[in-house]
Amino acid sequence: MKTLDTSGMSCPQPVLMTKKILDTKVDALDVTVDNKTAQESVQRFMEGAGYTVEIEQVDAKFILKARK
């Protein structure tokens, strides 16, 4: 299962990094972001790409779980 940690990366890196993996047509991807702005934009991108997204908050970070 693919995972990606975008902590510390500034806009638009989190979405760019997510796009790179989702472009390979994976069924599942867990992306960790460390701020709400990244959470919103990554979620919007994942949903736009046809994935359902579940979000888990772990301390100050968010894990976005994209599933086909």
Add this chain to the structure above:
Amino acid sequence: MKGKWGIIIAGGAVGLSAVLLVHFGNPANMGFCIACFIRDTAGALGIHRANPVQYIRPEIIGLVLGSFIIANLNKEFSSRGGSSPFTRFILSIIVMIGALIFLGCPLRMVLRIAGGDLNAIVGLFGFVAGIFVGVLFLNKGFNLKRSYQLTKLEGYLFPSLNLGLLLLLVAAPGFLFFSESGPGAATAPILISLAAGLIVGALGQRTRLCTVGGIRDAILFRDYHLLLGLLSIFTVALLANFGFGFFKLGFEGQPIAHTDGIWNFLGMVLVGWGSVLLGGCPLRQLILAGEGNTDAAISIMGLLVGAGIAHNFGLASSAEGATGNGQVAVLIGILVLLAISWINSEFLVKKTA
């Protein structure tokens, strides 16, 4: 304020308050201009000595503090930095120089178009072209490396500085400079400017409003969310301009503008390209700086120094057009942006062991 209506309302509020600020005394087609207003503030502090543009703009202070207050209320304040700060400083100097050659930041560019200033449409083409180039490098792996959590104080310093600036504005000690004529003397009352800044700062923080992001995301991801905000700013400002009788269509005789097409275009190429590399337009940098992002605070410092350089070296345009020095600066700016873009693009440069 989530979802597309949040950003549409935020954009509308920006557009409306911009025109209202003009009604209350700000220069024409300049209710908000992040570049011009930081330049004016630089003038007030003596960083440059261009007499017509010296004033501590409360709008800038309001934007930072509005973002700061709302971010803290929503627990989104986060002190972080360390992502190639000096590169960001240099990028911001170039963005400011480009903006002062065009005579506006991207937000003012939109407001000028909404005022009927067709020269700003030429600027828009340059802005989009610059963004395209920036996106090219993003796709080649351009990044400024990650940022890190820092001490709370680090994040509080920039908003505190702005509070200090506000005190300076109100106290107006003799060592500051205040224009007696020209755009620096065209000012809305302090409280109105501050209130407008606070409201836009808060809305901007909540909705992540960003002029560059609007076009960049449309190109990169076909995500039109931020673009909606941009269109909303334009639409509401246009309607308000009609309502107040401020709209005047044409190229000639536009307020605080020039008709030098190629330099309007190239100035905004620098702004678009540089802002993509920075990860946000000047407005977004102010909002981020209010949220504790000290990389953005360093960007604002770069804008401030860039304004000083622009006016001290004769790079800034006037109503007559771009200066010779300004034209040279554009060419140097393009070369520097190219170098920064190339060297920081991971897929273009072999990683050293």
